Amino acid sequence: MGDRREQRRRARWMEEQLRALDRLDARHGLGASPFTVARPRPRRTYGPALVGLGVVLVLLVAGFLTSTDPQVARVRELFGIEVTPTGDVPGAHYTFMQHQQGSPEPIGYDPCTPIRYEVNAAGAPEDYLEYVETSVERVSEASGLVFEYVGLTDSRNFDLDGDVAGRPPVLVGWATEDEYEPLAGNVAGVAGSAALPVFPGHAQYVTGRVVLDTEVFGSSAFTGHQLQPIVDHEFAHLVGLDHVEDPGELMDTDGTAVTRFGEGDLAGLARLGALPCL
Template sequence: MTARILRNVALTALIAVTAFTAAGLFYGDPRFVGLFEFRNSTVPNGQAADQQPGTAAETVGSDAPPPGLEEQDSPLGTADEPPVPSDSFKFLAMNDDGTPVGYSPCRPLHYVVNAGLAPAGSENLVEEAVGTIARATGIRFINDGPSTEAPSEDRDPYQPETYGERWAPLLISWTTPEVSPKLKGQVIGTGGSTHYSFDGGPKTFVTGSLDLDAPQIAGELERPEGSAYATAVILHELSHVMGLEHVDDPLQLMYPEIGTPDGLAAGDLNGLYQLGRAACRKDL
């Protein structure tokens, strides 16, 4: 892509909400929703977009992969219908037409795991949580295996030298507050995604990251029902990654405090279901 990318658009929607429960667990998130605007690039119908010489756009054509990689004509998977209707959900970002910003369901969402600090007993937790989100959204996830990429607050969404000419995969990191300062104090996890758009058009997430406080979760895993709490943390953060915001309803997993860790509730499931119906994007 011979894209010029306007990078001077401020990061938005950093809402750090932390709270604690009887179990002493805090969520600290959503971590970020980055916004990047393509300018002077190819628009969805293949015509050249308006040229805007003299804007603040910088030419960084190598900062975006070729568009439409692995993108199919229709969604790859089918989400499970939410068993109970509920409108107790909220989206992190919206398009002008009122649709929520999500990932394209017409391509797989690749992820890698930096598991160097993963605590004992956590081996299957991430994969199981990803499977739960896949069923709730219909998004097809592909585990690209382990990664040594360190978590970063300004992670580059395109890293061809590391991951090839595609959007960087979702990075799930077992990390520490020293490496990921947003985990300082009693925050146990953060998560978020980066969305792109063309000239103010509809936005779509292209990659994200999820940081898990390994020492704190290791402590939880030593407690009775610890794995249920750890799973709740991972599901909550993955739901931010997919595009869900916090809600005020304490029955939902997207409530900012961890209550009884029963997993995704009706509002969470309805929100994730809608996110799984985001637009396909051959142009991104």
């Protein structure tokens, strides 16, 4: 008797969560086709854009991550919350920017092809290359993905307009919020990649960009020790890692509690580097 009441209560709770998800989906496009340019993901935003994250937190109750209930699995899939595979750190949190259509498998870069990147140094701090190279090294070490520095560029195509199918190098640059609106407010950086189908049902990132806030990086209020984690965070977005609600991870939405990748970040990056080569 008590069991049945508990089951009903649980079913009702799940229905509420799914309804909340549908609303979120309508508002934020969680179920959008992966075959589009990834929308920029601000590192630090406050206000309406974070409305959905309270729901994520609500979902992270005991049993949610391990339940085999198909409804729970659907919620996990919709949010891109992965059950950590055997061998990973138990309970480590990570999510992905985009998934293959109808699958929990993430979209990422081809691990067998170097990710070529170029840097626009206009508006950058003096030691810009050190920031970039450090992040490249850290993401590469965690994922196994290989990066290749092409050189400096004048391009300011931060919206990735044009021929992404021609696989132009990833663009890394600095801008003000006047030039690049997604940096408005308390956003220190924005990054993301564009996916294209490589065969039916399977998409891959072909290029991307990392845009950092000129004012933040030029401000004497921040030290290199505080700025490097911002670049690391953005490079993790670039290769496919999304936010989690966990102050122990560098991909935490707020992202202020730690300065290095956490266990979940590292596990997520490892998965992105272990995708099939094509």
